[in-house]
Amino acid sequence: MRIKKIKCFLLCILGLCVISFQHYYKALHNIPLLQEFSSPSSHLKSLKMVSSFFWNVPDIDFYKHHLKGFLESSVIQSDSIFSTEKLHEQRFVLQDDHTPFFVRTKSGATCFREGTKMAESASQRVLLHHHEEDNVTVKTRRNADQCTCRQGWHGPHCGVPTIVQHSNLPTKTKLTPRATPRRVINAININHEFDLLHARFHELADVVDVFLVCESNFTAYGDQRPLYFQQQLQNGTFDYIKHKILYIFLDHFPSGGRLDGWIADDYLRTYLTKNGMLRIQGAKVDDVFVIDDADEIPAREGILFLKLYDGWTEPVGIHMRKSLYGFYRKQFGTLNILSCCTVAMLTKVYRNDGILLRRRTYYTMPGFREYENSTGNILMPWAIGSPVHYAGWHCSWCFKPEGIYYKLVSAQNGDFPRWGDYGEKLQLNFIKKLIQTGGWFDGSLPDYPPTDPKEHMYAPKHLMDNYEKYRHLLENPFVKLDN
Numbered sequence: 137m138r139i140k141k142i143k144c145f146l147l148c149i150l151g152l153c154v155i156s157f158q159h160y161y162k163a164l165h166n167i168p169l170l171q172e173f174s175s176p177s178s179h180l181k182s183l184k185m186v187s188s189f190f191w192n193v194p195d196i197d198f199y200k201h202h203l204k205g206f207l208e209s210s211v212i213q214s215d216s217i218f219s220t221e222k223l224h225e226q227r228f229v230l231q232d233d234h235t236p237f238f239v240r241t242k243s244g245a246t247c248f249r250e251g252t253k254m255a256e257s258a259s260q261r262v263l264l265h266h267h268e269e270d271n272v273t274v275k276t277r278r279n280a281d282q283c284t285c286r287q288g289w290h291g292p293h294c295g296v297p298t299i300v301q302h303s304n305l306p307t308k309t310k311l312t313p314r315a316t317p318r319r320v321i322n323a324i325n326i327n328h329e330f331d332l333l334h335a336r337f338h339e340l341a342d343v344v345d346v347f348l349v350c351e352s353n354f355t356a357y358g359d360q361r362p363l364y365f366q367q368q369l370q371n372g373t374f375d376y377i378k379h380k381i382l383y384i385f386l387d388h389f390p391s392g393g394r395l396d397g398w399i400a401d402d403y404l405r406t407y408l409t410k411n412g413m414l415r416i417q418g419a420k421v422d423d424v425f426v427i428d429d430a431d432e433i434p435a436r437e438g439i440l441f442l443k444l445y446d447g448w449t450e451p452v453g454i455h456m457r458k459s460l461y462g463f464y465r466k467q468f469g470t471l472n473i474l475s476c477c478t479v480a481m482l483t484k485v486y487r488n489d490g491i492l493l494r495r496r497t498y499y500t501m502p503g504f505r506e507y508e509n510s511t512g513n514i515l516m517p518w519a520i521g522s523p524v525h526y527a528g529w530h531c532s533w534c535f536k537p538e539g540i541y542y543k544l545v546s547a548q549n550g551d552f553p554r555w556g557d558y559g560e561k562l563q564l565n566f567i568k569k570l571i572q573t574g575g576w577f578d579g580s581l582p583d584y585p586p587t588d589p590k591e592h593m594y595a596p597k598h599l600m601d602n603y604e605k606y607r608h609l610l611e612n613p614f615v616k617l618d619n
């Protein structure tokens with residue numbers, strides 16, 4: 137057994153050597169030398185050289201035999217290993233984020249930079265104020281009095297945003313800033329929600345460490361679809377965030393998915409999480425996992441809070457502002473989806489399956505009690521935001537009419553009635569009319585509260601900042617549509 141293990145280990149080392157040699161030569165001498173180097177026979181020659189150089193290996197034939205297949209496959213892949221062709225096999229190494237989110241003030245307090253009044257005059261005023269009061273107690277004074285919070289931020293360190301302050305988090309008094317931020321993993325499935333995808337990436341760019349983005353060459357209905365996201369990933373559209381994206385490719389359709397669409401729907405999330413987590417290296421048990429649908433965008437402050445603080449319980453939901461067709465068509469109430477937990481809980485309770493996190497039945501999961509016991513705390517679900525404090529946006533059917541058409545025909549086969557099966561509902565003019573009036577496919581016309589683009593949390597910042605480009609989602613594009 138032990139010898140087998142050692143052999144295995146040596147085999148891997150040798151493989152690595154060969155690959156790095158190849159890479160090295162490729163970089164140094166480019167194509168001609170690489171081609172020569174890539175022929176299997178010269179591989180074996182150099183391998184012999186390498187191995188006898190490093191170790192006095194007695195059984196070179198064993199390695200020859202076992203490495204031949206590996207070498208040949210590595211020759212075939214050699215061009216793609218370092219290119220984007222194997223996007224869906226790349227790994228992602230999580231690293232600690234050393235952004236100085238907190239600063240230490242002159243008086244020794246730890247304050248959240250963004251949430252604290254830090255202007256020269258303001259901090260001096262604070263210090264002066266302390267001096268005048270009592271020199272002795274300044275040092276022993278609780279942090280509480282030493283950070284002056286900006287509007288929207290709370291707590292002794294000014295790092296608790298209003299959406300957490302006004303949430304139902306049961307442990308608000310036990311929150312402490314972390315020395316090192318948690319890493320945040322955000323997982324989504326993408327179909328053609330590209331406006332919202334840009335909005336997400338910009339909203340969360342500096343708080344999420346890796347985006348797991350899963351795309352399939354099958355629609356949720358089981359038809360073939362082009363890899364739109366992969367194409368854009370490769371043509372430069374997402375270069376501003378590419379370094380944080382781990383591309384997941386689902387190349388099959390689950391059996392039974394055509395008959396029962398919910399199977400396909402769930403499977404997307406299962407595959408997304410399992411494949412994604414397998415390809416992440418260096419995840420820690422207290423890192424944060426967040427799974428969303430493409431049309432659910434968490435607000436940055438809530439996720440940043442999870443990243444920077446200890447003391448919250450899990451699983452964590454997010455109250456999202458609901459709208460239909462665009463942000464101008466707000467719906468009543470919020471959508472609260474359980475979508476965040478630690479990597480420990482994801483692994484131990486949900487068995488790395490993101491769909492289970494979104495269900496509300498965590499307490500019946502086999503691993504839950506044991507996991508709860510291991511944390512030493514009572515685990516209580518809570519949600520960032522509240523019914524009156526939006527902590528994100530859920531924008532349903534937020535597309536141009538063509539996008540709605542595409543969503544109709546690719547919808548899974550289980551959420552009935554499936555409007556994509558009705559020819560008249562697929563007419564662009566019918567769809568435009570729905571967008572114009574806020575009507576639904578069944579002919580009903582729900583009530584909507586009034587909206588104003590100036591209202592707080594109207595839409596993600598990136599969309600507001602690029603109003604012209606995203607006007608179709610921010611204002612009703614068909615107000616003046618003729619019948």
Ligand SMILES: *[C@@H]1O[C@H](CO)[C@@H](O)[C@H](O)[C@H]1NC(C)=O
Pocket residue numbers: 267268269270271
């Ligand atoms: C506090 O110390 C400053 C100088 O460090 C001094 O000027 C001031 O008088 C002291 N205040 C009190 C109340 O002792």
Ligand SMILES: *[C@@H]1O[C@H](CO)[C@@H](O)[C@H](O)[C@H]1NC(C)=O
Pocket residue numbers: 353354359360361387388
């Ligand atoms: C999806 O991709 C896989 C792997 O490339 C391929 O075998 C399969 O036929 C593709 N399916 C469709 C519908 O394109």
Ligand SMILES: *[C@@H]1O[C@H](CO)[C@@H](O)[C@H](O)[C@H]1NC(C)=O
Pocket residue numbers: 364367368371372373
């Ligand atoms: C990238 O590809 C998408 C379609 O897949 C296209 O809409 C877009 O314009 C392309 N962008 C660039 C910069 O070529």
Ligand SMILES: *[C@@H]1O[C@H](CO)[C@@H](O)[C@H](O)[C@H]1NC(C)=O
Pocket residue numbers: 505506509510
């Ligand atoms: C909880 O943990 C304690 C030790 O920390 C152990 O004695 C006890 O059996 C555990 N209970 C459950 C239900 O796992």
